[in-house]
Amino acid sequence: MKRLKYIMWYTGLLAISACSSERIAPDGETEQNIDVHLAAGISESDNSSRSDNNTYIKTAFTTNDEIRLVNTVFFNTPDFTNENTIFTYAGIENNKYKFTQSSQNDTSGNPDGTGSTDDTQPIGITWNDFSPTSFVYMFEAVYYPGNELFSSVPSDQSNVENFKKADLLIAHHRMPLEDRYKDIELTFHHAFAMVKVEATVPTGVGGLPKNAIQEASMINVQTAYHVDYTATIQNNGLRTVKGIEDENYPRTNVKMWLQSITENTAKKTQTYTFLGIIPVPNPNDPNEPIIVQDDFIHFEVKVDDKTTKTYRFVPKENAIHLEQAHITVLKLQLGKNGVLPLLLSAEIAPWTQASAGMILDEEDPTDNTLSGGNSSDDQQGGNQSENQQGGTEP
Structure with missing residues (x-):
């Protein structure tokens, strides 16, 4: 009899524990936001200046700037020509320049606000598209001045616009597996x-x-x-x-x-x-x-x-x-x-x-x-x- 009472008492405790765990665990705990967000800066630049409008040297990111990001594995050469690699300037947060993909912000397409109805538009990339190397994710990024890809600098830099078009910025970043889903922090350097x-x-x-x-x-x-x-x-x-x-x-x-x-x-x-x-x-x-x-x-x-x-x-x-x-x-x-x-x-x-x-x-x-x-x-x-x-x- 005592053994039966003990079994009933222990079973009751397990039931209570299960109910309590269910109550404190929110429904979406295991679900993660798989959208990719970038936090960028330029080496040896003061981000607090907020603008590079008054200088000929690129020291800040501004509206309409684009960054191209590629996750590489085993040191392969990144392909920056893919439109899905493009991230667009989205403002400043915590003294960093934020970049997101347009598909993450565009909710104007469907009546319920769920996004574009145009299936030909790129849907961007998510964390599910990335593959780690060993214990890290490896990223290569580039900023092309004017958002135009080029393989050589202009031979005529005699005006300020062409001069600025030669200032390529590149970044390399390794991110631990445990930081998955966090902002990818990029430090850009002048390449030339x-x-x-x-x-x-x-x-x-x-x-x-x-x-x-x-x-x-x-x-x-x-x-x-x-x-x-x-x-x-x-x-x-x-x-x-x-x-x-x-x-x-x-x-x-x-x-x-x-x-x-x-x-x-x-x-x-x-x-x-x-x-x-x-x-x-x-x-x-x-x-x-x-x-x-x-x-x-x-x-x-x-x-x-x-x-x-x-x-x-x-x-x-x-x-x-x-x-x-x-x-x-x-x-x-x-x-x-x-x-x-x-x-x-x-x-x-x-x-x-x-x-x-x-x-x-x-x-x-x-x-x-x-x-x-x-x-x-x-x-x-x-x-x-x-x-x-x-x-x-x-």
């Missing part, structure tokens, strides 16, 4: 190198006319690029991106954007600031310097009302070293009375090393090839035309 040239020239007597420098170009550089997706890198790090060249993408000249001309009336000088963005060059021979030719930047200079001449920078020791996500700033100064070499200093700003000493030579008008710029005559101006006022080195 920026070259900034600041040339200060005298004006007036013994100097050049005002607004004399008409344009500047980087000469014979690689504009196409390749991203190395096979290497193991630090989480949220920057993948290696190098320039490439072949019969479809030969080296070419890149016109730079004249960002500003400032005048110092007291010193009677003008300073020209030119900007250009290119992939870090990838020499065919690892022993070659990154910039393989004996000059790097050409200037079209109006020396008087009738004459325009081409001048060039010649790197000392025939090498300029650029690095991803940084700005190489080349500062030049032209001495009075003429066409003596422009003196150059080089410095690096985050955006990783460049070391360049350069001079400015006139292109030889009797030869289509460029002089080496290493002889004393070249460096001192030599026997230049009468349009180039002679003088002494300052």
Whole structure:
């Protein structure tokens, strides 16, 4: 009898426990929101600025920006051409730029508000579409300026819009399995190198006319690029991106954007600031310097009302070293009375090393090839035309 009572008492406790568990477990506890959400930022940028409208460097995401995200397995190359990879800017939350897919927000199609009735529209991707590698999900992402895919930077960056179109951003992120369904946090990096040239020239007597420098170009550089997706890198790090060249993408000249001309009336000088963005060059021979030719930047200079001449920078020791996500700033100064070499200093700003000493030579008008710029005559101006006022080195 006692044993029977014990069995009945124990059975009752199990029944009560089962009922209690059922009451405290909500109906949808095992159901998860499988929509994918992104939380993005740009490396070395202050997200609190909320806008990049007043700068030529991409420091913030804004309305209509798009990010393309791909889940990769075993270091395969992501395919960013698929429309289902696109996520659209959705505002700022917790100091991060939020991105979602349009299908997650569009409830205008059906009468009950359940979404679009157009079956041809992409439905986007969900967490159910992702596959982990080992104990993590691996993601690669890209931001194409203007939301247009490209395989090479514009060769004409002489206006601000084309200049900005060259600023590719990329991101790599590994996410633990236990963080599944959370926001995918992406840190974007500038994929290429920026070259900034600041040339200060005298004006007036013994100097050049005002607004004399008409344009500047980087000469014979690689504009196409390749991203190395096979290497193991630090989480949220920057993948290696190098320039490439072949019969479809030969080296070419890149016109730079004249960002500003400032005048110092007291010193009677003008300073020209030119900007250009290119992939870090990838020499065919690892022993070659990154910039393989004996000059790097050409200037079209109006020396008087009738004459325009081409001048060039010649790197000392025939090498300029650029690095991803940084700005190489080349500062030049032209001495009075003429066409003596422009003196150059080089410095690096985050955006990783460049070391360049350069001079400015006139292109030889009797030869289509460029002089080496290493002889004393070249460096001192030599026997230049009468349009180039002679003088002494300052």
